[in-house]
Amino acid sequence: MDRTDILDHIKGARHAHQKWVESARSIVGGMKVEKNDIPVKHTECNFGRWFYSDGVKLAQLDKLNYIEQIDKKHQELHEEYRKIYNIYFAHDDRSFFGKLFNTKPTIFYSDEQLAKRSFQNLQEISNDLLNLLEFLEKHIALLPRAALDAIN
DSSP, X not given: OOHHHHHHHHHHHHHHHHHHHHHHHHHHTTOOXXXXXXXXXXXXXHHHHHIIIIIHHGGGXXXXXXXXXXXXXXXXXXXXXXXXXXXXXXXXXXXXXHHHXXXXXXXXXXXXXXXXXXXXXXXXXXXXXXXXXHHHHHHHHHSOHHHXXXXX
């Protein structure tokens, strides 16, 4: 992989992450989203699939430990999302007909407020993650070609 490929893959991962966050925002905003559309597990989202395959290979180039920090933030992000998931999906008490006609489960106001706070936390973690990705990109952009050859 050359520098352009690496940077393109990071950019694609960033976009996948942003799309995932927007889906989480939709849930908290009251939009109908299927529970399986937003993976809870950090290894199952598109960003996680990139990160735990090609992304971790970048650790060889990463003297500043961005990969380790990204991993921690990504796991924190999914832990925070799990709280939102549990509010909206874990206790689906809709009747047979409610599920058949695809109505939204009833969410109490207090739970909705908890979900909104969790989303705010998630958004902050996401911003940290995006900043780390930006630092990683800048770091890779400055590396000599010989260093990049080591990961191929």
